[in-house]
Amino acid sequence: MPIDEDFAFDPTDPVQSKDWERLRRIRRERPVCRPADNVVLTSRYAATRAVFVDARKFSSVGDMRAPGVVVPEAESFLGELDAPLHPKIRRVLMKGFTRSRATDAEPWARASIRGRIERLAERGACDLMADLTIPLPGSVSAHVIGVPDELHDALMGWCDELLHSSWPATGKTERGVGIEGAFPELAACLDALIAERAAAGPEAHDDLLSLMVHTRDDEGWEIGAHHIRTLVVNILAGSLSASYMLGNLL
Structure with missing residues (x-):
């Protein structure tokens, strides 16, 4: 039409x-x-x-992309996938998004927030958006995923860059194609964590990343490592909506 x-x-x-x-x-x-x-x-x-x-x-396919842009399935966020893949991935993720996991993360989240505010107070001046609300929600998500604390701010910085780049619309930037080509540092960091969980086998940490790496359905289907990387970016980048909400409340 x-x-x-x-x-x-x-x-x-x-x-x-x-x-x-x-x-x-x-x-x-x-x-x-x-x-x-x-x-x-x-x-x-x-x-x-x-x-x-x-x-x-x-259809949700290509939902966040510019007209005519098609990206590989493994580079697609959950919201731009249709059945049967969307519900299969969703069933895996819902095992990790539970009330008990949220409750378990609360003490860590409170301590993290308190620590951030104390460090900002010691500095005497700060940009509350850049120094608090941008990294904070993603840091909580990263903790639940299983990302080490020392990597949180770097990951959220990369995700913020990704969301404000040409990648969401086109699947690429001037640096390259896909997350690995356009944001190699982000991809390398997440790929290392995914490989670590895969190598650990049943001894892997009890976190969302391990759940994504090791879950198999009745037919033996699993989320591939490439798509796990994309979904982790999806979760972390999605946390930025909470960042902007907090910014509006300041």
């Missing part, structure tokens, strides 16, 4: 996608429209809900 020329814009452009007057007009006059090739925008609750609850009719 053709683009709705009267409502056309580039959804991947951060300026155009935050043109609130344009978006208000679209919601008012054409709540379901085609602003660009291969893109359908829903701007009201009923239509948006209908899309989200009908995965058979409305």
Whole structure:
């Protein structure tokens, strides 16, 4: 179907996608429209809900990518996968996202927050976004995943760079293609942790990363190491939404 020329814009452009007057007009006059090739925008609750609850009719593949961009399955975040792979991965992850694991992480999280604030107070001045809210939620996620404390801030810095790069839209940056090509330091760090869990076998730490590495379903299916790396980035980068929420509360 053709683009709705009267409502056309580039959804991947951060300026155009935050043109609130344009978006208000679209919601008012054409709540379901085609602003660009291969893109359908829903701007009201009923239509948006209908899309989200009908995965058979409305695919999530390429959901976060620019029109026409296709990335390998192993480079795809969970939200841009359809069945049967999406529910298979989700079943693995849900074993790690439990109330007991959240409760177990709470003492560590409280101590970490207290330590960060004390270090900032000793400095006398800081940027609360850069020094506290950006690294903090991801640090808690990294702890649950099983990442050593000393790697948390570096990982969240790389994930912040990734989210604000061309990678989400295109799957690449000027440095290279995919997470490994575009962010080699991030990929190398996570690959080493994944290999460590795989080598440890049944003696691996009891954490989310070990769960992803060692879980097999009844048919012997497992999440590949490449996709585990992508999913860890997915979880860590997703924590940045909490960072921005905290920033809005400051």
